[in-house]
Amino acid sequence: MLFNIGDFVTRKSHNNDMVFKIMDLSSDTAILEGVNVRLIADASIDDLEICEDCFDDITKEDRTLLKNMEEVLDLNRDHYFYLPGKVLHIDSDRDYLDRCIKFYKDMNIVCYGIVCSEDKIHLKLKDYLEEVRPDVLVITGHDAYYDSGGNDYKEVSNYKNSKNFIKAVNVARSYEKDHEKLIIIAGACQSDYEELIKAGSNFASSPRRINIHALDPAIVASSVCLSNKNEPIDLIKILSRTKYGKDGIGGIITNGTMYVGYPR
Numbered sequence: 001m002l003f004n005i006g007d008f009v010t011r012k013s014h015n016n017d018m019v020f021k022i023m024d025l026s027s028d029t030a031i032l033e034g035v036n037v038r039l040i041a042d043a044s045i046d047d048l049e050i051c052e053d054c055f056d057d058i059t060k061e062d063r064t065l066l067k068n069m070e071e072v073l074d075l076n077r078d079h080y081f082y083l084p085g086k087v088l089h090i091d092s093d094r095d096y097l098d099r100c101i102k103f104y105k106d107m108n109i110v111c112y113g114i115v116c117s118e119d120k121i122h123l124k125l126k127d128y129l130e131e132v133r134p135d136v137l138v139i140t141g142h143d144a145y146y147d148s149g150g151n152d153y154k155e156v157s158n159y160k161n162s163k164n165f166i167k168a169v170n171v172a173r174s175y176e177k178d179h180e181k182l183i184i185i186a187g188a189c190q191s192d193y194e195e196l197i198k199a200g201s202n203f204a205s206s207p208r209r210i211n212i213h214a215l216d217p218a219i220v221a222s223s224v225c226l227s228n229k230n231e232p233i234d235l236i237k238i239l240s241r242t243k244y245g246k247d248g249i250g251g252i253i254t255n256g257t258m259y260v261g262y263p264r
Contacts, residue, residue: 003030008051011043019051021095036061036243037211038096038189040142062099065215066106069241073226081264085135085183085225085257087111088128089218090168092118092141100138100218107222118142122167129175129182135257136183136224139168140217145190145209153192153209162192166199173200180255183224185217193250203251213243220249227256 003009003022009032010016020032020041030048032041075082087109091097094115104111112132116124118141129137144160145153152158156166165186176182179202186196187205189212196204203220205212223238235253239246 003045003048003050008035009048010051011047012049013043013047016049016051022048033093033095034211034214036214038093038140038142038214039211040144062103062215065213065219065241065243066103069107069219069222075226077264079262079264081261082226083259083261084109085229086132087136087138087221087225088114088132088134089138089221090114090116090121090125090128090140091138092116092121096140096214099214103215103218104222107226109222109225118161118164121164122171125168125171126175129172134182136185136221137172138217138221139165139172139184139186140188143188143191143205145192147209154194156192156195159190159192161188162195165191166195169196169199169201179252183254183257185220185224185249185251187249188212197250197252201251202254203249205249206247207250208247210244210247212248216242216244216249219243220251224254225257227258229256229259231256 005022007022009020019035021035022030023033024031028045030043030045032043089100089111097113097115101111101113143162146158156163169184169186172184184201185203186201190209191205193204193207219242223241227233232253233256242249
């Protein structure tokens with residue numbers, strides 16, 4: 001079977017459990033990007049199988065996650081008006097960023113999206129923050145934990161991009177030290193959760209070093225933006241809205257960023 005860049009595929013050796021998009025091809029190997037999971041992998045061409053109707057499944061899952069968000073929000077639009085917080089979302093992956101921006105738009109949240117490689121974010125972040133002045137900052141992209149046994153999960157050098165995310169969080173916290181004035185969501189699949197929290201993130205992935213959904217950072221950011229300002233968020237409820245819950249993302253209790261006005 002012939003494959004092309006952009007095809008949706010699954011891997012037979014993994015029981016076709018995850019959908020990927022082909023990003024690059026050689027004579028016998030394909031570079032794959034997870035469609036719903038923030039994951040980069042390579043695979044033998046012989047291991048691939050075309051995924052039929054995958055695009056419909058992807059959009060269906062996004063709609064389900066959006067519907068779940070809308071159902072748990074208790075907004076009285078008959079009498080009140082709402083001013084959610086503003087998001088700056090920096091992502092190394094344009095496909096994931098575009099999906100997240102659509103999610104923010106569907107939730108009526110103002111978002112500024114920037115594509116930037118993980119190793120460059122910390123170099124440009126201060127300028128972005130000064131220009132946008134967001135309430136919520138999302139720093140994400142791709143990551144991976146290279147498990148070699150023992151307590152290696154404590155060594156940041158064993159992660160593909162956690163050190164880059166940590167550098168970016170440090171820059172953001174130098175810009176704004178108060179966790180209530182700038183809420184930071186950082187990390188990607190299998191990131192060093194503890195070190196990201198220590199660096200100053202309000203939320204981070206991944207407590208259980210698992211993969212996270214492409215929309216998980218946007219779900220958390222939207223939940224914070226749509227929580228009342230000066231009232232503590234319901235941390236457990238917010239994490240339960242994500243695809244993989246507390247195993248994929250954790251965080252600290254902070255206040256929301258939304259102003260509520262009356263009359264509408």
